[in-house]
Amino acid sequence: xxxxxLRAAATRSALFSQLPPAETSxxxxxxxxxxxxxxxxxxxxxxxxxxxFQILSGLVRVTQLNSEGEQITLRIMRPGDLCCVAAFRQRxxxxxxxxxxxxxxxxxxxxxxxxxxxxxxxxxxxxxxxAGDRTREMLQRATEMTGKCIAQRIAASLLRLxxxxxxxxxxxxxxxxxxxxxxxxxxxxxxxxxxxxTLSAWQKQGLVKSGRHRLTILDISRISEIAEPRIGAG
Amino acid sequence: xxxxxLRAAATRSALFSQLPPAETSxxxxxxxxxxxxxxxxxxxxxxxxxxxFQILSGLVRVTQLNSEGEQITLRIMRPGDLCCVAAFRQRxxxxxxxxxxxxxxxxxxxxxxxxxxxxxxxxxxxxxxxAGDRTREMLQRATEMTGKCIAQRIAASLLRLxxxxxxxxxxxxxxxxxxxxxxxxxxxxxxxxxxxxTLSAWQKQGLVKSGRHRLTILDISRISEIAEPRIGAG
DNA sequence: CGTCACCTTGATGGATATCAAAAACCGTGG
DNA sequence: CCACGGTTTTTGATATCCATCAAGGTGACG
Numbered sequence: 020x021x022x023x024x025l026r027a028a029a030t031r032s033a034l035f036s037q038l039p040p041a042e043t044s045x046x047x048x049x050x051x052x053x054x055x056x057x058x059x060x061x062x063x064x065x066x067x068x069x070x071x072f073q074i075l076s077g078l079v080r081v082t083q084l085n086s087e088g089e090q091i092t093l094r095i096m097r098p099g100d101l102c103c104v105a106a107f108r109q110r111x112x113x114x115x116x117x118x119x120x121x122x123x124x125x126x127x128x129x130x131x132x133x134x135x136x137x138x139x140x141x142x143x144x145x146x147x148x149x150a151g152d153r154t155r156e157m158l159q160r161a162t163e164m165t166g167k168c169i170a171q172r173i174a175a176s177l178l179r180l181x182x183x184x185x186x187x188x189x190x191x192x193x194x195x196x197x198x199x200x201x202x203x204x205x206x207x208x209x210x211x212x213x214x215x216x217t218l219s220a221w222q223k224q225g226l227v228k229s230g231r232h233r234l235t236i237l238d239i240s241r242i243s244e245i246a247e248p249r250i251g252a253g
Numbered sequence: 254x255x256x257x258x259l260r261a262a263a264t265r266s267a268l269f270s271q272l273p274p275a276e277t278s279x280x281x282x283x284x285x286x287x288x289x290x291x292x293x294x295x296x297x298x299x300x301x302x303x304x305x306f307q308i309l310s311g312l313v314r315v316t317q318l319n320s321e322g323e324q325i326t327l328r329i330m331r332p333g334d335l336c337c338v339a340a341f342r343q344r345x346x347x348x349x350x351x352x353x354x355x356x357x358x359x360x361x362x363x364x365x366x367x368x369x370x371x372x373x374x375x376x377x378x379x380x381x382x383x384a385g386d387r388t389r390e391m392l393q394r395a396t397e398m399t400g401k402c403i404a405q406r407i408a409a410s411l412l413r414l415x416x417x418x419x420x421x422x423x424x425x426x427x428x429x430x431x432x433x434x435x436x437x438x439x440x441x442x443x444x445x446x447x448x449x450x451t452l453s454a455w456q457k458q459g460l461v462k463s464g465r466h467r468l469t470i471l472d473i474s475r476i477s478e479i480a481e482p483r484i485g486a487g
Numbered sequence: 488c489g490t491c492a493c494c495t496t497g498a499t500g501g502a503t504a505t506c507a508a509a510a511a512c513c514g515t516g517g
Numbered sequence: 518c519c520a521c522g523g524t525t526t527t528t529g530a531t532a533t534c535c536a537t538c539a540a541g542g543t544g545a546c547g
Contacts, residue, residue: 105388140371150384157391164398165442208399
């Protein structure tokens with residue numbers, strides 16, 4: 020792929036939104052292009068934040084170690100996403116980011132990125148917006164996990180996956196990252212046995228289609244209803 | 254209480270950190286002082302964000318409605334805390350904030366606050382730092398809730414409470430907000446029966462002391478160990 | 488001193504984790 | 518094309534934990 024093409028794509032993301040041309044090029048000039056093969060970590064939980072990343076191509080899984088020593092999948096990041104807003108002004112990365120596929124990113128050193136935000140109010144505002152989005156998402160995730168019924172937790176995880184790694188196809192929404200039962204279990208806080216049973220049941224009802232590493236959501240509206248049985252407002 | 258005293262206190266918070274005097278007064282001048290009696294809401298989940306609040310005195314509970322229609326307590330906010338960074342650039346408040354005690358706040362209209370951040374890089378940076386903190390906290394909360402063992406969830410909730418509403422006393426860390434078993438249950442995603450049983454057991458072991466609406470953590474280190482049995486790194 | 492709200496404790500059932508084993512899937516190499 | 522081995526997934530049996538239901542106790546406050 021061409022550098023120019025990737026950079027053009029980068030500027031269509033939330034980070035570059037509404038930025039004057041001069042600031043766009045300043046931001047691009049300050050970045051470096053980096054590549055990560057599948058399986059390699061962009062950064063590790065606990066490390067001192069050195070870089071801020073914008074994903075250009077590929078797919079990244081963000082995980083956190085829970086108290087039992089398991090890697091909990093927090094979210095999947097795709098091209099256009101900023102990784103990780105929450106950490107670049109903190110003492111350490113709160114999570115680990117690993118490339119699922121071969122991934123290319125724009126990288127900024129944290130301190131030079133801070134300098135850039137100080138020179139550009141529009142950029143600073145974009146960062147605040149993105150950080151707010153991320154907080155909101157994690158807030159909702161935390162609330163979803165308190166739900167008693169497991170079906171709701173799994174359905175919520177599927178919705179999140181479809182938003183973060185879903186591709187519309189004629190058949191339904193296909194999840195492009197390879198998703199094992201173990202991955203889903205770690206997102207929903209369940210065992211993979213339970214996930215398997217639930218998915219089997221849903222497959223019989225035509226809600227999803229899933230095989231080895233593969234997952235397609237056939238009926239997103241019914242999954243949504245399972246995740247959030249209608250009460251009052253949203 | 255005097256306005257001047259409250260405002261002096263406000264400027265010692267994270268929002269005003271490292272701000273040049275001129276910007277400090279500009280920020281203060283743009284704010285209005287508002288009071289909320291106990292039980293009144295600062296804002297409701299779903300409403301369009303109109304104000305950003307900095308708490309001067311009192312105590313505020315932030316809750317979110319889960320899919321079963323229960324109010325889940327997400328965190329407690331105390332004087333010095335900014336409420337809510339996650340929402341002021343969003344379409345709606347993701348949660349409800351309610352005064353637990355009589356509470357006074359500095360309030361900024363969201364759009365005038367955005368204007369202020371655009372004029373002050375230092376202020377924008379502070380907001381980014383606070384937003385990062387908040388995201389990180391919710392991230393960790395989301396992970397904690399996936400833990401299977403309930404003792405861990407309750408212990409984690411106690412630690413969070415002690416950080417957000419705890420006061421050091423000779424006897425231990427006293428939680429200043431009135432905490433019912435129901436409140437704790439809504440933080441940990443459990444029933445209040447289970448919380449009651451666990452707290453009773455811990456009281457017999459001398460870890461906590463709790464009565465009607467009252468809660469004191471006697472042995473925070475053992476509670477920490479329950480919340481996070483040591484594995485590798487943190 | 489009575490009422491109300493909160494807290495405790497016990498008994499029970501159901502949902503889900505755990506253990507165990509077999510089946511499906513995929514890539515590989517014959 | 519087919520057989521093989523490892524990994525993932527499915528399914529079943531059992532045990533455990535926690536929600537639920539029920540009843541009684543305790544403290545606060547009028």
